[in-house]
Structures are given as structure tokens and as C-alpha cells.
Amino acid sequence: MMKSILISLVVLIATTASALDKKTITVNGAKREYLQYVPQGIGKNAALLISCHGMNQDANYQSGMLKIESVADTAMFITVFPQGEGNSWDISGNKDINFILGIIDKLHEEYKIDRGRVYLSGFSMGGMFTYHAMTKIADKIAAFAPISGYPMGGMSFTSSRPIPIIHTHGTSDSVVPFDRVQGFIDGWVKRNNCPTTPTVFEKYRGADHITRYEYGPGDDGVKVVLMKLAGKDHFVSNDKGVLTGDEIWKFCKQYSIDMSAPSVDIISPTANQRTFLFNAGDAKASINVAAKASANKGEMKSVSLYVDNNLLGTKDATPYEWTVDNLSAGTINVEIIAEDTEGNKKAVSRNVNIETVDDELRLDYDFIKESYMPAGWSCWDGDELRHGPSGGYGFGTRLFKMTGSERDFDMGLYGRNKTGKEGDGWMHFGDDESSASVFVGEGKYEFHTLAANWSNDGPVIFRVLNAETNEVLAEQTINPTCNIGNSASNSFSGSSKVMLPFSVTSPTRIIIEVVLNVAVYGDVMLSDISIKKIDNTGISIIEIPESDTSAYYDIRGLKTSTSSKGVYIHNGRKYAK
Numbered sequence: 341m342m343k344s345i346l347i348s349l350v351v352l353i354a355t356t357a358s359a360l361d362k363k364t365i366t367v368n369g370a371k372r373e374y375l376q377y378v379p380q381g382i383g384k385n386a387a388l389l390i391s392c393h394g395m396n397q398d399a400n401y402q403s404g405m406l407k408i409e410s411v412a413d414t415a416m417f418i419t420v421f422p423q424g425e426g427n428s429w430d431i432s433g434n435k436d437i438n439f440i441l442g443i444i445d446k447l448h449e450e451y452k453i454d455r456g457r458v459y460l461s462g463f464s465m466g467g468m469f470t471y472h473a474m475t476k477i478a479d480k481i482a483a484f485a486p487i488s489g490y491p492m493g494g495m496s497f498t499s500s501r502p503i504p505i506i507h508t509h510g511t512s513d514s515v516v517p518f519d520r521v522q523g524f525i526d527g528w529v530k531r532n533n534c535p536t537t538p539t540v541f542e543k544y545r546g547a548d549h550i551t552r553y554e555y556g557p558g559d560d561g562v563k564v565v566l567m568k569l570a571g572k573d574h575f576v577s578n579d580k581g582v583l584t585g586d587e588i589w590k591f592c593k594q595y596s597i598d599m600s601a602p603s604v605d606i607i608s609p610t611a612n613q614r615t616f617l618f619n620a621g622d623a624k625a626s627i628n629v630a631a632k633a634s635a636n637k638g639e640m641k642s643v644s645l646y647v648d649n650n651l652l653g654t655k656d657a658t659p660y661e662w663t664v665d666n667l668s669a670g671t672i673n674v675e676i677i678a679e680d681t682e683g684n685k686k687a688v689s690r691n692v693n694i695e696t697v698d699d700e701l702r703l704d705y706d707f708i709k710e711s712y713m714p715a716g717w718s719c720w721d722g723d724e725l726r727h728g729p730s731g732g733y734g735f736g737t738r739l740f741k742m743t744g745s746e747r748d749f750d751m752g753l754y755g756r757n758k759t760g761k762e763g764d765g766w767m768h769f770g771d772d773e774s775s776a777s778v779f780v781g782e783g784k785y786e787f788h789t790l791a792a793n794w795s796n797d798g799p800v801i802f803r804v805l806n807a808e809t810n811e812v813l814a815e816q817t818i819n820p821t822c823n824i825g826n827s828a829s830n831s832f833s834g835s836s837k838v839m840l841p842f843s844v845t846s847p848t849r850i851i852i853e854v855v856l857n858v859a860v861y862g863d864v865m866l867s868d869i870s871i872k873k874i875d876n877t878g879i880s881i882i883e884i885p886e887s888d889t890s891a892y893y894d895i896r897g898l899k900t901s902t903s904s905k906g907v908y909i910h911n912g913r914k915y916a917k
Contacts, residue, residue: 360376360409374420379413385452389417390419391461411586431491457593461485485588495731510572549570550567550569550580601684606629606690608628615693621781625779629662633678640656645676701871710751715774721756755863766854766856782844782846793824794865798857802853804842
């Protein structure tokens, strides 16, 4: 009799428990598949967690690794495991972005999920796709949870809003190395304006191999979290009482998107914008403000710009762009308020620092770590445009840390012309897309840098441009005298000292432009980059080492064999004439 009761109970459980259901959806004309887990008794406005498998894996395998169904049963949320075409993901385009959006629409249609509580996670290549989605659909995903994956080629840390992130990764990962994770964490910490010093939880929840790093809160209260798993390889970790799926849910459930208010974001100025007034005197700065906004209910009614709480303008149609002039040094607050036709409003704001500089402006102020595109710089190689600050790059234009026992510099910014076509291969400081702008007052200046070829010899053109008219204020072509030899560990010396003089007769916003050799993989490596002010006698402010009492220098600071240029001494400092 007892055996019969037990059998009946097992049958009852089997017929009432939830199970993974295979579903299909047509996206962009293609039939796509996914598995979904819907707890019994789910009601309206449930949350949705989407979890993407790794390369050469599938939706079933991802479900088996994450083991999140029991968490979903308790917390009452829906889980979906999409199936990538060819067991892979589109991590550069919109094919799978549209797939995810289609799933969200389908689940809202069938179960009336809460569109403001949709979360995206993924393992390995699924984690790479999760990072890709951050830059594409942050207005649709409330929080992101990559596992053991990041974009191998690096990324720009741009999103339509501040985004919460929890990244889980083993330190012994043999497929996607752990040593590059911090660059991605740092990039999103900066984008979200989170504190750069984390709160550290060692032996997290009693697990001696787990250290949890929490950065935040930042803008909109978001946090960036790194779960560091000591000694763990390339898999989803579920041991010592700490389940990855459970940790992801506990983090994500804190966040939601208000889907009644309009979606709005500030495109320009960037979150890390710096504006420099160099030798400006009474000159003022200006900034370009651009926003994007869309209604989630009704239609867009208006987008308004406030600067330091003062209304500067309202527009009822795109483009939502303004120029704000006559700005002095200090910190200003830019606020955008979007309103739809149903009266819903949303405000976003950003601080902009306007800084004064007297004698020298360093353009390499953000040359701080390798595999990174520094702030203020934009680089185009004929294939990809990168803006700083961004990081985690494994190839292409980026900073190199030089390690040769004899070397001219420690950090170098690498630029290349990948195609060999004219117009491909340039580097800018201070253009409209970068995170810096430079205004110089009336006077004489010099642009300085050290330049070397990375692996391919060839000419490099240096220009100073008027940012508003694109007029060339100064130009010089050089053939670098040093080739580093295609390895950061090589010793090298004799890099060319570039000195490009220019002058302006009225306050001017400038751009520094570097154009690379018109050859396939024509390249350059730059370091020690600055703009210096010179006085009216044409004395270059290049300090000569006090130890060099008998040597002579030319205007670039290079030693010469004659005294024809002489040495100018002023207030105890030596300068080249």
C-alpha cells in the first residue's frame, strides 16, 4: 500500500512540475529556437532572465550548467535559454540582438512579463554577447551578468544609460584568460561613474576561493561587481554553497527600468569629457550637447536642455542638439529632460569639467595601462574606429606597455593603416567624437611628441587643425628614425622628437591630427605628447637637463654639434632657442 502511494506521489509531481519547453520564433525571416522555463502558477509582471550558451554548446547544456530552475521556482521568474545559430553568437552585429528582442516581445505577449525587469546573462561566447548587448540594448535590459566571457577584441564602453553588471570568472580560465577581466570592469566602472575603489568581500559567503569586488553605487544607483573564483577553469561554478545562477539572480533582481518614462541619454558630452582652456586669458569654452530620446508610451513631446538648472532650450523634434557657449573654468551640470505626450518625464544629467592650463598641456594624461584606448583620443585604421576611454583590446590601435631593458618610453599609443588606402589610418586628439576638447588663446605654441615606427617604416604627417573650420594651422611630415621591431619587449632608442610650431590670433578650438603612411599596416607609436606655450621671442619652453652644461640643443630639444642655436637661460632654467 505504501509503495502505491509513493508511486502515485511521484506521478503527481511529474505531471504538475514545470519543465523546459522548446519554442520557436521567426526573426528577420529566420526560424529560431529557444528553451523556456516557466514556474507553475506564474502571474503577470514576472521578471525574465535570458541565459546564452557558449560557443559549440547549446541551450540544453547551458541550462544544465546554470541550474537556475529551482531559483526561478522560488523567486517566480521566467528563464529562457536561446539557441545560437551554429552554436555560436553574432557578437558584432544585430542578428542575435534582434533574436533577444523577439524573445522579450514573445514572452510579454504570452505571459505579460515586466519589460522593466529583463536580465541578460551568458557563458563564454554567451558572455561576449552579453557585453555586446550592453552597447546595443541597455534600454531593454535592466542588468547584465556575463560569465567567463568578454569581447576578445576589446570594446567601447558606451551604453544608453548606466548599467548594473555582475561578472563571474575563474582565475585559471584556460579559454578566456582572467588577466584581461579587470580592464572591462574598469571601463564600465568609469562609464557608470562608480567609485574606483571597490568594497572587497574575501571568502565570500564562506567560500575560501571566492573574492567579491563591488564598485558603486554609481549613476542611477548601479553597481559593477566582479566575482573572482580562485583556481577555477572555464566553466560555470556551483560549489561550496555558492551557486552562480543564484548570485546572478540576487544581483539582478535589485534593478528595473521604468518603462513608462521615455528612454533618454546624453550622447555628447561624454561621461568622461574634459575641456581644456589653455593660455586662454579672457577666452571662453563651448560644448556641444546632443541627446537621443524615444517614447515608451505615446509619442515624444519635447526634449529640454538645462545647464546649471537654467533652461537653455527646448526642441520638439530631432536632432536634439545644442551648442553652449561662453563657459568659464569650473564644473557645469548638463541636464536633459524628455517628456512624452502622456505626461511621462525622465531626466538625465552629466557634469562637465572645464580646466585651465598655463604652460603645458599633456595629451598623454590617460596613458596608464596597456590594451587601452586613452581618453581624448580617436583612432581609425580603415576597419575600426575606436574612441577613448575604452579598453580590453587584444589587437589593433591601443596602448602598449614597453618592457625592453633600454627604451625611449614606457607607454606608447599604436596607430596603423590596415588597408593602405589614403584616408585610412589616422589618430586625433580633441575631435568631436573624443572625450576631450582643447581651446587655446591667442599666442604661439608647439606640439611635441616622440614618434617611432612599430614594425613598418614610412612617413607620418602631423597636423594642427582649427576644429571649427578644419583649416590646417601647421603641418609636418617625418620619417621616424626608430623602428621598435614589432615587439613590446624589444629594446629601442633614437625615436624622432617631433616639434610642430603653430600660432593663433584669436581663441581657437584645435585638433591634433596624425596621418599614417599610405601602405598596408603603415604604423606609428607615439609617446610623451604635449602642447607647450612659447613666449613672443620664440623661445621654446623645452627644459634642458642641468647636468648637460656643455652640450647644445636645437629647438626640438635634440643635442647638436654646434653652438649656433645657443642655450637660453631664464630664472635658472635652460631652454633651447
